[in-house]
Amino acid sequence: MENVHFHRKWHPARSAGHRCLARGLSDIAAMGGDPLACFLSLAVPPELPQRWIDEFLRGFLDLARRFKAPLAGGDTSTAQQITADILLLGTVPSNKAVLRSGARPGDQIFVTGKLGGSAAVLKRLYAGEKVGSGAARSHFYPEPRLEAARRLRQAELAHAMIDLSDGLSVDLAHICQESRVSALIEASAIPVASGGTLDLALHGGEDYELLFTARHGAKMPGRIAGVPITLIGKIESRSSGRLPVQIRDKQGHIKTLEARGWQHFGKNITSR
């Protein structure tokens, strides 16, 4: 949704199309699935140049082709704001989907890639900086982690998994809630993206990396499908009376991590 998920003045049309589909592909990755088809409904203001639509579709269809998710249908309309709604169908072998609910006390917590990079770019855009889409691909052209997720599922390494769309603090809380466990993460272990901060890595959102848990002692490679894997903490028994995610800061103090999460282009990100 224009002015909610992207801004025409900041995001090239091609990036908007890429990001639109990447969001759905990342949801398929989060379950260890394979994309089967995608659907796109697109509504645009009548005065929008055709070139914008062509570039949007180029970003969208390039990604669809690369991940074998052919465009299988959709709808069109006019609208005041550019509006694109997608739906992805995916497949996964019976009973092999990786769910949010599979984390167990004692599991280790891992993330792929680096965190906070997308939000760091957004912060710069809000501050009025001009940021080229070539130099900030994690924001403009995020890469859904489909291959890494598929391998984790095939190796049966991940007990629970989610993609980092809302931010680590929110998405880890989702796993904890659905698995009825709590989590302790180490601030010093969080892989912060270049240009990012710990705060953006914890709460920034739209990184589209994977967050997953695995049995303590499981043989975890340093990289999967070319993507680095980082151990960031452990799953513990559920503790009633406090929020499910705790963080140990660099001084060794454990405190509760509020699920602050992602405010779509909201005021919060600029005041952080």
Next chain:
Amino acid sequence: MENVHFHRKWHPARSAGHRCLARGLSDIAAMGGDPLACFLSLAVPPELPQRWIDEFLRGFLDLARRFKAPLAGGDTSTAQQITADILLLGTVPSNKAVLRSGARPGDQIFVTGKLGGSAAVLKRLYAGEKVGSGAARSHFYPEPRLEAARRLRQAELAHAMIDLSDGLSVDLAHICQESRVSALIEASAIPVASGGTLDLALHGGEDYELLFTARHGAKMPGRIAGVPITLIGKIESRSSGRLPVQIRDKQGHIKTLEARGWQHFGKNITSR
């Protein structure tokens, strides 16, 4: 899309929700399919009363329940206009889907129900009339013809089928194009809805009735699943150099029927 497919001042929220899903269910019917699941993405202005959303969902979910199309996912956002995008999944036995491309020269052309009723209501709304949703159900609460379509498919009666969403002149042209045939319909045979006109029945749209062709001499019942079936014309060989649909008027003159079709709440409907 608010102000394109519905107007808040005319359409109760419950009708908007019903119409939104009916459109997709009717597409499933058009192929002789059974709905499997539906998906809804809903974006609303922040100031929209919660009651509007509740009523929209009531209209949507009542219909979903009645036709066994459980809501299986979707997304939410804020937007300037109320925006609802749906996707329907349906099933049909292998190779039994009724397509637009199956019409053959010699086939007879049939429609279910009465035509032009929805557009007649719209015309009254545009003229400033107050039209109660109870008295004009064909516009506010159209009934997707799923059961009639399923029986036509099971009996293997329909060679080609489409639902009348854009208007008879446009939708019949779709069948002709995809089947590479032409069509001749009889003005005197068109079942015009009470309050409608022949013009609205030919071009009005949003009737969500079925248009289908069947072998000449096929034993066609007068009603299927309680819905009247009317013979309106016949399929002929494709004739190059003219538009594919001809109409014989009440004086016996044959003329080309332009695919004028449906202008969503556009200016054309008021000037007709």
